[in-house]
Amino acid sequence: MMNCGDSKSFSSLDKESESGNRDCERMENTELKNSYFEEACSCKVAAADDNNNAIELPADPFDMGKESRFNSITGCFEKYWKDLCVFDEKDLEDLCFFEMDEFEISDLKHFSGFNFVWNGTMRVQKENGILKYDEIYSSFSQYEISNGDCDDGFASSANVNNGVVGNENKGDDLGCGEGGAPHDALIFALGYLGAKDLLAVERVCRSFRDAVRSDPLLWRTIQIEPPLSEKITDDSLVKLTSRAQGILQCLSLTECSGITNGGLRRVLESNPRLTKLCVPGCSRLTVEGILGSLRAFNSVGFPGIKCLRIGGLFDVTRKQFEELKSLLGADDNMQQKTCVPQYFRWGQFYLSCDDDRAIDIDACPKCQKLGLVYDCPAESCRAKPDTAQLCRSCRLCIPRCFKCGCCFQDCDFVETFSLDFFCLDCFKELLICEEKMELMGASSSKCTFLCQGTRYEICLCG
Amino acid sequence: MASSSSSSSCSSSSEKKITLKSSDGEALNVEKNVALEFEPAKGFLEDNSEEADDEAIVVPLPNVSAAVLSELIPYVKQRLELSAKPVQKKLIKAFDDQFTRHLSDDKLGELMLAANYLGVNYLLDVLCDVTADRIKNKSVEYVREFLGIQNDFTPEEEAELRAQCPWAFEGVDQD
Numbered sequence: 296m297m298n299c300g301d302s303k304s305f306s307s308l309d310k311e312s313e314s315g316n317r318d319c320e321r322m323e324n325t326e327l328k329n330s331y332f333e334e335a336c337s338c339k340v341a342a343a344d345d346n347n348n349a350i351e352l353p354a355d356p357f358d359m360g361k362e363s364r365f366n367s368i369t370g371c372f373e374k375y376w377k378d379l380c381v382f383d384e385k386d387l388e389d390l391c392f393f394e395m396d397e398f399e400i401s402d403l404k405h406f407s408g409f410n411f412v413w414n415g416t417m418r419v420q421k422e423n424g425i426l427k428y429d430e431i432y433s434s435f436s437q438y439e440i441s442n443g444d445c446d447d448g449f450a451s452s453a454n455v456n457n458g459v460v461g462n463e464n465k466g467d468d469l470g471c472g473e474g475g476a477p478h479d480a481l482i483f484a485l486g487y488l489g490a491k492d493l494l495a496v497e498r499v500c501r502s503f504r505d506a507v508r509s510d511p512l513l514w515r516t517i518q519i520e521p522p523l524s525e526k527i528t529d530d531s532l533v534k535l536t537s538r539a540q541g542i543l544q545c546l547s548l549t550e551c552s553g554i555t556n557g558g559l560r561r562v563l564e565s566n567p568r569l570t571k572l573c574v575p576g577c578s579r580l581t582v583e584g585i586l587g588s589l590r591a592f593n594s595v596g597f598p599g600i601k602c603l604r605i606g607g608l609f610d611v612t613r614k615q616f617e618e619l620k621s622l623l624g625a626d627d628n629m630q631q632k633t634c635v636p637q638y639f640r641w642g643q644f645y646l647s648c649d650d651d652r653a654i655d656i657d658a659c660p661k662c663q664k665l666g667l668v669y670d671c672p673a674e675s676c677r678a679k680p681d682t683a684q685l686c687r688s689c690r691l692c693i694p695r696c697f698k699c700g701c702c703f704q705d706c707d708f709v710e711t712f713s714l715d716f717f718c719l720d721c722f723k724e725l726l727i728c729e730e731k732m733e734l735m736g737a738s739s740s741k742c743t744f745l746c747q748g749t750r751y752e753i754c755l756c757g
Numbered sequence: 758m759a760s761s762s763s764s765s766s767c768s769s770s771s772e773k774k775i776t777l778k779s780s781d782g783e784a785l786n787v788e789k790n791v792a793l794e795f796e797p798a799k800g801f802l803e804d805n806s807e808e809a810d811d812e813a814i815v816v817p818l819p820n821v822s823a824a825v826l827s828e829l830i831p832y833v834k835q836r837l838e839l840s841a842k843p844v845q846k847k848l849i850k851a852f853d854d855q856f857t858r859h860l861s862d863d864k865l866g867e868l869m870l871a872a873n874y875l876g877v878n879y880l881l882d883v884l885c886d887v888t889a890d891r892i893k894n895k896s897v898e899y900v901r902e903f904l905g906i907q908n909d910f911t912p913e914e915e916a917e918l919r920a921q922c923p924w925a926f927e928g929v930d931q932d
Contacts, residue, residue: 480869480888481904483881487889494925498897498918500906526924535922 482506490517490535514539518547527551529558536562543569547604550576556584563592570598575606575655582611589622599624604655611656611665625653639669639690639700661692673701696721775802776815783823784815787830792816794833796876818875825871828864832856833877857887862904 485506488496493514497507507513517536519527527535532554536543543566548554554577563569569592574580585605593599603623605611611619657668671686671693686693686702693702698721709722717725775792777785792798798816805814818826839849860868865888872881892900901908910918 478866478870478904480866480873480884483869483873484885484888484892487885488893491925492889492893492895494922495895495897496892496900498910498915499901499904499908501909503906504910504918523925528924531922531924 485510485513488513490514490519491523508538511538511540511542515542516545516547517543518545518549519551520547520549524549524551525553528553529555529561532558533561533565536566539566541566541568545569545571545573547571547573548577549573550578552578555579556581556588559584560588560591563588567592567595567597569600571602572600573604575604582615586615586618586622589619593622602653606655606667613658613665616654616656616658616665619654623653637667637669638672639695659687659689659692661688664689664691666690669695669700671695671702672699673705675705676702698724777826778815778817779821779823779826780819781823785823785826785830788834790837791830791834794837794875794877797874820874821871822867825867828868829871829875829877829880832880836879853883857883860887862891 481503485493485496485503493507497504514536517539519532527548532548532551536546546562546566546569551574554574556579559574559580563572574585582605585603589600589603599622601623603619655667656665658665659668666689668687668689673686676686686704694708694716695702696708696718697715698717701718703716703718707719709717709719711717773789774786775789775798777787777792777795777798779785789802792802795818797818801816802814821829835852836849839852857865865884869881869884869888872878872884892903895903900906908915
């Protein structure tokens with residue numbers, strides 16, 4: 296019986312993906328997912344073998360042993376659940392039993408992970424063809440940490456008005472004071488920090504603590520992004536949002552798997568002035584839950600939530616979609632006209648909450664399914680208004696470059712080993728980047744490895 | 758510093774000069790349009806608008822030193838020239854970046870206080886942004902060291918703060 300080995304491997308995985316510079320991390324993730332894919336495939340074969348005896352394969356063809364196999368499975372489930380979408384339902388069922396039979400599970404997180412995988416699988420199984428890989432893999436980009444800019448940038452200048460400038464306070468300068476009080480000017484900068492940095496600054500000294508605590512304006516926008524998002528729970532979110540003392544306007548929770556419908560409802564109840572809500576990738580929220588919260592909230596809150604981002608993860612029915620739109624006060628024409636084009640980008644899986652559209656999902660013009668719909672950034676497609684509309688679709692209907700998001704109507708493309716598509720321009724950039732990495736030496740061996748793999752396994756199309 | 762050179766070079770856009778008096782008693786000549794960017798100077802000039810000769814007006818700025826003013830004036834001047842033209846935001850951003858890149862942390866703080874006092878909001882924005890960037894995603898200890906701030910919490914207070922949001926302090930940069 297083993298139940299510590301797996302959690303260990305998971306935490307080390309986490310650390311790996313959290314550390315290092317962003318670019319490297321991007322590469323690393325892609326590389327990791329490759330290896331998971333391979334491992335997951337072999338597991339799939341093995342599981343089928345155990346149960347059906349249909350395929351005559353050695354029980355452990357790669358000498359992985361049960362332990363390492365399970366490690367890789369848990370890793371996949373926890374962090375990269377979408378890999379599993381390549382399984383069919385039966386296999387997944389087998390895998391679940393396989394785990395429950397053989398291992399003692401003390402950690403509830405595993406189970407929630409399973410539920411989530413299950414939903415995701417059901418959804419993706421409806422689609423057919425190679426493109427679904429594209430979707431599955433590109434959703435990895437969501438694990439990148441988007442820059443945590445505090446977009447409002449409101450300076451709470453009301454708090455500090457009488458700072459004396461210049462020679463008179465040379466003693467406690469910003470950086471040189473020998474363990475003195477913070478420079479008054481620093482208080483201004485607090486308005487430019489996100490929630491996470493505010494929490495850190497709060498612990499620096501008393502004057503910072505008082506400034507952070509006494510100014511609800513600082514907390515008007517709260518964004519929780521990875522890696523913090525998997526740690527936040529309902530209670531801690533309620534506590535955090537209470538710092539805004541009711542004036543919270545924009546709440547963005549990216550992939551907060553600890554937040555439940557009930558937690559969200561509590562937050563909404565105590566923050567009646569919320570207007571923007573972003574919950575992409577929050578796996579424990581459901582459309583019905585969000586709808587229910589919105590119904591209750593918009594009946595009492597003023598002016599009510601006008602802007603909702605749910606990401607592409609939910610199975611929204613048309614009826615729910617219509618109700619969401621009417622709750623948000625959006626009408627179809629406005630939705631089409633005012634919004635800036637949205638491009639599919641590596642690392643920007645979710646649409647930001649900066650633009651004015653009321654809800655991020657829409658019906659794909661091609662397949663009519665509800666989800667994130669992207670525009671095409673290619674000049675040739677944007678030039679004519681009619682083709683620009685032609686090129687608008689979800690990720691499944693039109694393959695797009697993994698990096699720049701353009702379609703491949705007018706340009707050649709490359710498919711990598713990991714089944715991502717790149718347009719030739721972006722691919723060249725990648726190769727150049729690889730050469731640079733090689734020059735930089737051993738520290739970037741992982742990135743180099745990926746790019747080399749990419750180079751060897753490409754097939755040119757078009 | 759570059760105080761005298763910057764203020765004496767008369768640009769064609771503005772012929773009138775105003776004298777600003779810094780906290781340390783130094784007098785600086787600036788173009789009127791630059792002086793009008795500073796809220797206290799603007800107010801002062803409006804109050805004294807009956808004075809026929811602008812040259813004779815000396816605007817006291819008791820909260821800003823000459824050293825800081827002499828950094829501010831060229832920036833404001835160039836920024837005014839930039840924003841008068843229909844240039845892209847990118848260019849302005851590049852200009853701001855260039856201005857802030859080499860600022861020491863002390864200077865940053867002084868300029869920030871001055872920009873606040875003088876009501877130059879676009880500069881305050883830029884400076885705050887830079888400062889925030891410098892302490893973003895850093896550990897508490899790092900911020901303290903970086904800013905030279907003494908930890909004035911009692912151990913009990915510190916424990917209380919740490920217990921408050923333990924989830925927020927894993928995985929921050931240590932450097």
